[in-house]
Amino acid sequence: MTILGLVAAVLFIIALRGLSSASTSLLGNRFGMLGMGLAVALPFLAGDELPWAVAATIAVGGTIGFFIAKKIDMTALPQLLAAFHSLVGLAAVFIAGAICATPEAFCVATVADRIPLANAIEMSLGAAIGAITFSGSLVAFGKLQGILSGKPLRYPGQHKVNLFVALAIAALIAAFVYRQSVEYLVFAVLLAFLIGFFLIMPVGGADMPVIVSMLNSYSGWATAGIGFTLENEMLIIVGALVGTSGAILSNIMCKGMNRSLPNVVFGGLSGNNAASTAQSGAHGNVKLCSAEDAGFIIKNASSVIIVPGYGMAVAQAQHVLKELTDALRAEGISVKYAIHPVAGRMPGHMNVLLAEANIPYEDVFELDDINHEFGSTDVAIVIGANDITNPAAKDDPNSPIYGMPVLDVEKAKTVLFVKRSLGAGYAGIENALFFRDNTMMLLGDAKKVCENVLKAIKG
């Protein structure tokens, strides 16, 4: 490894380390950019010539990236990241293609057309993981963007089909490694594209936080695979960093849902239980409440905790929430935000939207830090969240989400539940909270409801 490669790798580690607090994170990101700048400049510093076509490609790609980063709506963040992951995956496939076409150009093989065993295996794995990352991320993108249905797609014998395809990929890679003919690898990669679709199609919309972080992890492992093939230590280090990072995030998301990774990927919850819980239907009385009543209740409170969910993101209600928070603070009411780890469609989704609306970082709390405070809070306002507040996760062993950590909103004196309709959550699970005596429902679009409540408070 060249010394500059090592420097770049260290700079990336510093960039990740910077994310331990908001105050150091921007500086860390600058180190990361510097590391990437060094790594890209490296081949040219070594005296390689840069053909104009390559320079032009970087310029065009960079410009596209620049505009995407500037223009993208923060609400579209989960699907944007899914799209970004798909690009890394496809790039890994192309690079494997380049190595395969002329291994001698990469010093992988001494004799043309003959790739050593270990390198061939590593390259095939890199290409296959890259292909899965690409097609899997495309499906995730489609689901998050609403192009594909967020509902899980299931059919009988699904796992057997997936197993068969996985075995076929393994067999084709083995054939490629021994016979050294590229056709086998091409078929293996095509099947890997296919299995990426197969794996992500059955996953429901609300499980996306796990899937997006898992694909993040895959893009790292694909990078490491290419690094091993070429004995490029910098790629190995970066691949390992990204791979573990995504794995840790997936693990945190799984814990947030009290489920195992295989359970999310191979589906357990969403499909099986929808039918059985749907029949329990609406029971008990639901108390509806007008924006004026809600305004009155909030105005007479001394402490309020707001619990945002995916519904807030969809309705873009974060800016109105900021105004609401300011109005309440002006009345001397304490306002805090409680974030569940799997609220929204990706890790940290809610935090970014609240930050975008200028809601101070210090007023936003994680589940473990705020859960004990609901008991001493006057009003909990749930905005577009559902399952993460369902008390059935604590007291109903028959509930499909039993055991999942939830926010104890029902302990607040009054719960104001802002929701589009009285429908169940993503898994068709009835929220027991709706029927509690201290729960009042505000039906409608999260943004409109918040605007009306704000009017009632100011007026």
Add this chain to the structure above:
Amino acid sequence: MLSITTLTIFVLACFVGYYVVLKVTPALHAPLMSVTNAISSIIIVVALDAAAVSAARGNTFAVTSWFGIAAVFLTSINIVGGFLLTRRMLSMFSAKSKKKGERR
């Protein structure tokens, strides 16, 4: 090649990654994903080699170069997009901390 040296580097880097990412505050998990996406595009260094190969060694390497150029295109979108998106998100977080500090 899978030598003990590269394997050692890989395993140790996994541990470094584990302990560094564990320290990342949950509020910044979205920027974490966006920056890791950007740095995984480090494979651009291989793509650049591949893209430059036919210019250096002649037309028999044309296929390699086309693969390389395609990969350079995809990864450069990712690198610029990923880092700038991360910066945009992070500045939303830290602007708030600063303002809050001044108020105190």
